[in-house]
């Protein structure tokens with residue numbers, strides 16, 4: 371069933387576990403995520419980036435995500451990830467997304483609070499939740515550049531969350547997008563300070579390849595939404611490469627099917643690590 375993020379994150383906050391925000395890059399990844407969520411009896415967040423919208427088209431990807439969410443036996447949020455084209459983000463709300471992320475890290479400082487406040491007000495009237503990223507997160511994916519990486523200041527974050535009325539706040543504590551950087555470390559003390567200052571649930575981006583013990587530590591310090599994309603992409607690629615070795619296979623469905631299973635396996639493992647299994 372379709373839900374917004376607030377509904378599932380409030381329970382996660384009370385019971386101190388995290389919910390996975392898993393990115394869709396194909397129909398197969400979406401199927402793998404939903405199948406894992408149903409098997410694990412877990413809520414999940416299906417995330418759609420601007421690159422995926424460019425690839426599939428907003429209507430097509432919304433139909434896929436909404437149909438899967440509506441039919442699922444567990445709570446599913448359909449979430450716009452790293453929205454920087456704010457007109458497109460608004461269109462996604464009109465067409466059926468239940469949650470959005472405003473990535474205002476590239477916006478001039480003075481414009482951020484009034485913009486997010488006004489946007490969140492309008493989104494809340496439609497029962498849509500709003501995540502915000504204020505500070506640039508490191509690393510690189512195709513549309514998301516980590517240039518000018520800046521760690522979160524707890525005091526500034528507290529004012530930002532309070533004044534904008536956003537529902538979730540994405541932290542920058544050394545986390546980075548894409549494959550792990552060799553010297554990547556998370557500042558756990560800073561995370562605790564942010565959690566003490568900010569009243570809304572915290573989001574950890576760039577969590578692929580982060581060791582399990584660090585993920586558990588981050589959850590114990592207040593992270594309630596954890597974003598995973600790269601680990602799914604790598605699983606898809608490995609599965610398809612291995613399947614293609616069998617030259618007798620020529621039906622794309624027989625080849626791509628292996629990637630559904632691969633995504634399902636990774637997502638099931640993450641759900642157990644995050645502690646959201648059995649919480650649907």
Ligand code: G3H
Nearest residue numbers: 419421511512513514599
């Ligand atoms: O954090 C970024 C997401 O993984 C989306 O990446 O823009 O390459 O789809 P993308």
Ligand code: 13P
Nearest residue numbers: 548575576577578599600
């Ligand atoms: P990864 O690249 O580490 O999977 O991060 C995904 C993410 O943060 C999506 O917003």
Ligand code: ZN
Nearest residue numbers: 547575576597
């Ligand atoms: Zn991200």
